[in-house]
Amino acid sequence: xxxxxxxxxxxxxxxxxxxxxxxxxxxxxQAIDHLNFAQGEMAMFSTFISWQMMQWGVPxxxxxxxxxxxxxxxxxxxxxxxxxxxxxxPILTNVAGFxxxxxxxxxxxxxxxxxxxxxxxxxxxxxxxxxxxLISTHQAGMIGLTLLMLLxxxxxxxxxxxxxxxxxxxxxxxxxxxxxxxTSWMIALGWGMAAAIGSVxxxxxxxxxxxxxxxxxxxxxxxxAAAVLGGLTSPFGAVIxxxxxxxxxxxxxxYIPGVGNELKLPIALALIITVLVVKPAGxxxxxIVKRV
Amino acid sequence: MxxxxxxKDLRAYYGQVQxxxxxxxxxxxxxxxxxxxxxxxxxxxxxxxxxxxxxSTGAIEFxxxxxxxxxxxxIVRLGIAHVxxxxxxxxxxxxxxxLQLGAISRRDGAAIVSxxxxxxxxxxxxxxxxxxxxxxxxxxxxxxxxxxxALMLRPRLMLLDEPSFGxxxxxxxDLFKILGKINREEKVTILVVEQNAQLALELADQAYxxxxxxxxxxxxxxxxxxxxxxxxxxLGY
Amino acid sequence: MSAAEEVVTEGQAIEAVPxxxxxxxxxxxxxxxxxxxxxxxxxxxxxxxxxxxxxxYGVAVLAxxxxxxxxxxxxxxxxxxxxxxxxxxxxLIEQYNVNYALTLPIAGLLCFAAGFLFGLxxxxxxxxxxxxxxxxxxxxxxxxxxxxFFEHWTGGVxxxxxxxxxxxxxxxxxxxxxxYYFTLVITxxxxxxxxxxxxxxSGRAFMAIRDNEIAASxxxxxxxxxKTLAFGVSAGITGIAGGLGAIAVQFVAPDSYTIQLAISLxxxxxxxxxxxxxxxxxxxxxxxxxxxxxxxxxxxLSGAVFGVLLFLVIFLMPHGARQIAIVxxxxxxxxxx
Numbered sequence: 001x002x003x004x005x006x007x008x009x010x011x012x013x014x015x016x017x018x019x020x021x022x023x024x025x026x027x028x029x030q031a032i033d034h035l036n037f038a039q040g041e042m043a044m045f046s047t048f049i050s051w052q053m054m055q056w057g058v059p060x061x062x063x064x065x066x067x068x069x070x071x072x073x074x075x076x077x078x079x080x081x082x083x084x085x086x087x088x089x090p091i092l093t094n095v096a097g098f099x100x101x102x103x104x105x106x107x108x109x110x111x112x113x114x115x116x117x118x119x120x121x122x123x124x125x126x127x128x129x130x131x132x133x134l135i136s137t138h139q140a141g142m143i144g145l146t147l148l149m150l151l152x153x154x155x156x157x158x159x160x161x162x163x164x165x166x167x168x169x170x171x172x173x174x175x176x177x178x179x180x181x182x183t184s185w186m187i188a189l190g191w192g193m194a195a196a197i198g199s200v201x202x203x204x205x206x207x208x209x210x211x212x213x214x215x216x217x218x219x220x221x222x223x224x225a226a227a228v229l230g231g232l233t234s235p236f237g238a239v240i241x242x243x244x245x246x247x248x249x250x251x252x253x254x255y256i257p258g259v260g261n262e263l264k265l266p267i268a269l270a271l272i273i274t275v276l277v278v279k280p281a282g283x284x285x286x287x288i289v290k291r292v
Numbered sequence: 293m294x295x296x297x298x299x300k301d302l303r304a305y306y307g308q309v310q311x312x313x314x315x316x317x318x319x320x321x322x323x324x325x326x327x328x329x330x331x332x333x334x335x336x337x338x339x340x341x342x343x344x345x346x347x348s349t350g351a352i353e354f355x356x357x358x359x360x361x362x363x364x365x366x367i368v369r370l371g372i373a374h375v376x377x378x379x380x381x382x383x384x385x386x387x388x389x390x391l392q393l394g395a396i397s398r399r400d401g402a403a404i405v406s407x408x409x410x411x412x413x414x415x416x417x418x419x420x421x422x423x424x425x426x427x428x429x430x431x432x433x434x435x436x437x438x439x440x441x442a443l444m445l446r447p448r449l450m451l452l453d454e455p456s457f458g459x460x461x462x463x464x465x466d467l468f469k470i471l472g473k474i475n476r477e478e479k480v481t482i483l484v485v486e487q488n489a490q491l492a493l494e495l496a497d498q499a500y501x502x503x504x505x506x507x508x509x510x511x512x513x514x515x516x517x518x519x520x521x522x523x524x525x526x527l528g529y
Numbered sequence: 530m531s532a533a534e535e536v537v538t539e540g541q542a543i544e545a546v547p548x549x550x551x552x553x554x555x556x557x558x559x560x561x562x563x564x565x566x567x568x569x570x571x572x573x574x575x576x577x578x579x580x581x582x583x584x585x586y587g588v589a590v591l592a593x594x595x596x597x598x599x600x601x602x603x604x605x606x607x608x609x610x611x612x613x614x615x616x617x618x619x620x621l622i623e624q625y626n627v628n629y630a631l632t633l634p635i636a637g638l639l640c641f642a643a644g645f646l647f648g649l650x651x652x653x654x655x656x657x658x659x660x661x662x663x664x665x666x667x668x669x670x671x672x673x674x675x676x677x678f679f680e681h682w683t684g685g686v687x688x689x690x691x692x693x694x695x696x697x698x699x700x701x702x703x704x705x706x707x708x709y710y711f712t713l714v715i716t717x718x719x720x721x722x723x724x725x726x727x728x729x730x731s732g733r734a735f736m737a738i739r740d741n742e743i744a745a746s747x748x749x750x751x752x753x754x755x756k757t758l759a760f761g762v763s764a765g766i767t768g769i770a771g772g773l774g775a776i777a778v779q780f781v782a783p784d785s786y787t788i789q790l791a792i793s794l795x796x797x798x799x800x801x802x803x804x805x806x807x808x809x810x811x812x813x814x815x816x817x818x819x820x821x822x823x824x825x826x827x828x829x830l831s832g833a834v835f836g837v838l839l840f841l842v843i844f845l846m847p848h849g850a851r852q853i854a855i856v857x858x859x860x861x862x863x864x865x866x
Contacts, residue, residue, distance in 0.1 A: 035657055082840065089847035092597070096799040099792060100839035107832025161396060168382055168393050175380035177364040178343070178373075179445065180397030221664070228661060266669030273662045277653045 015246020231285020644764020
């Protein structure tokens with residue numbers, strides 16, 4: 001029994017990573033109605049930028065904030081330059097665009113910083129949290145920061161004019177234009193915010209998985225899975241989804257024999273899909289009624 | 293009387309198909325005009341063309357300013373509110389959020405709040421339901437909400453696309469009474485596109501009839517209502 | 530967060546390609562066919578090998594085109610079926626001495642069954658969710674192939690070596706050339722079969738489902754049957770391509786069939802034009818040659834160059850090579866006047 005509880009707790013700590021990533025995924029989904037495969041790479045690149053700044057002697061929190069701002073701007077720039085021209089193209093073409101973006105960012109990161117693993121610092125220290133062997137202070141800090149972002153997003157969407165406008169643009173774009181909202185800019189903003197949140201995810205995840213260009217792929221998949229599990233329309237669901245995915249992953253690894261690291265991913269995905277077959281809109285998503 | 297909206301030689305296209313074949317009409321300031329026609333005649337297309345929601349050629353001028361080349365949202369910000377077919381309600385948001393969205397392009401916070409109160413006076417049922425999800429309102433209530441949302445823009449021109457669609461006759465009568473009130477008291481120029489010719493002609497002062505993308509008749513609402521052909525085709529007697 | 534339902538009027542996710550535009554004109558088809566038959570007689574073996582791979586991947590992209598462009602279902606998991614087909618052929622040839630030609634229909638049938646079975650639970654998923662499910666399948670496959678349990682058949686991590694067949698009846702051609710023509714015949718058969726399938730009642734059912742599933746169902750189309758059938762057919766064809774691939778490359782190994790392959794096939798479909806069957810081969814050419822070109826331009830940044838080239842292609846032809854074909858047709862029509 002103790003092993004079980006331990007695994008659950010361990011799952012929650014790794015789950016914090018997925019929760020963070022899932023928030024960024026939901027953010028982008030709210031803005032553009034699809035998932036961006038290149039988001040993980042953008043987060044990775046942002047993390048490398050922050051690392052580079054720290055190599056040059058910039059203190060952690062300054063690098064953190066500057067990276068956040070730069071990522072926001074970069075997200076907007078990428079959307080305006082690369083994806084606005086594709087706005088009228090079919091969705092599948094846009095997906096091909098995401099794949100192209102992934103390829104470009106991954107390759108550039110590899111060239112600039114090479115593929116050797118680097119240590120990435122954490123501002124929270126890595127001693128046991130409240131004496132627990134399972135959650136370190138870093139993981140507690142990560143969970144705390146994720147929850148803070150969630151709260152921030154909640155207030156933004158519920159109580160600000162910009163948040164209301166973004167929700168409107170995402171839900172009924174034509175009506176949004178008819179009240180004077182520039183829906184095209186709302187998409188750009190959505191990308192900017194997603195890039196910023198993604199950069200936070202990257203900077204929180206790097207201390208755990210170590211910094212290298214391929215660090216985000218697994219995390220991104222789990223992040224997608226978590227977002228989908230939670231219901232793509234619900235930031236709250238994304239965070240819960242993240243924790244659940246972390247727990248699933250850990251339990252699968254511990255209790256199903258013969259499953260090494262490589263099979264954990266597909267099995268976790270299979271479990272999530274099973275949930276989706278039962279609850280197609282995810283745990284907290286709004287059930288979608290389709291009209292002809 | 294000055295022409296608030298001037299439409300010259302408007303041609304509109306859906307892909308390769310041409311839906312409007314050179315419309316010419318104008319709306320006088322303060323008038324309440326109705327555009328009548330059967331299904332597929334081009335009524336909705338006309339409204340969409342004014343707001344640049346469909347590919348079109350021709351000259352449209354609003355208060356002397358040309359509208360061509362402007363995006364939909366910029367046209368709206370000039371003071372034209374468009375209540376689309378099917379209402380276009382933000383179903384996932386509350387009634388009050390829908391009203392706030394109507395005013396999202398305005399900067400005068402305090403006036404927005406008092407305008408919302410005024411909407412609740414025009415439409416008491418909205419006040420009752422103001423924290424409810426807009427998608428849970430009945431058809432008639434959603435139509436009221438759509439009109440209220442349009443009014444939140446403080447528009448000088450309001451375009452309505454088949455507001456009577458799917459509504460019970462009594463509700464339509466109420467709605468049209470309110471539209472008349474808004475036209476007279478708030479001085480909003482209105483263009484109503486309708487299939488329900490009878491009520492529309494009772495409400496309006498000017499009327500146009502459109503058939504397969506061309507205006508075939510124009511004039512005062514009363515004379516159109518008394519016109520033999522209109523009576524046979526659209527009024528049923 | 531609210532619990533109210535969100536009413537969605539489904540816009541078209543996959544654009545409909547009109548039926549008669551699904552192929553090329555007879556004239557162009559004939560010209561291409563003649564080229565395909567004649568060119569190998571004049572080029573080196575390595576080029577012949579590349580042309581063979583072009584056909585093989587073209588068939589795999591075609592399969593995806595039937596699934597996505599035809600029935601509107603999204604799949605990032607084709608590499609799994611390709612792998613099953615490849616391993617089936619390899620195992621049958623190497624361990625059971627089955628004639629290589631016979632392994633193909635077996636691989637096809639096996640993959641059809643696998644695809645059909647996968648399609649069943651996938652019925653309740655669509656769009657993003659289906660993408661995730663197929664993605665899971667694709668990532669699982671290399672790991673499953675490495676499992677110790679199957680090692681006796683699969684050769685584990687090292688995979689299996691496959692013997693390339695000689696030309697039959699002592700025909701005076703190299704192994705590569707024989708394999709090329711063998712592949713060409715199968716490709717033509719699959720292509721013609723696919724065109725006929727899409728023009729048939731089943732094909733119309735697929736397209737009805739793609740365009741508007743709810744409407745199709747209310748018109749009596751057995752949506753569940755056709756969706757799973759589409760998965761099955763697509764998987765089966767991919768399996769045949771996989772089998773041919775195993776023979777052509779003379780080697781099967783788990784890491785040859787990763788999610789990278791699935792993504793490449795997807796890109797091939799988009800570049801060729803979703804739903805445009807001839808485009809499958811243009812897409813296939815893209816995924817075979819462009820990565821090499823990218824590496825030639827810059828070894829260190831090959832991924833970035835590839836991404837830039839891909840962007841260029843989709844900016845110029847967002848609807849795929851079909852756009853060029855349409856422009857070509859319009860020019861030709863104007864020429865004739």
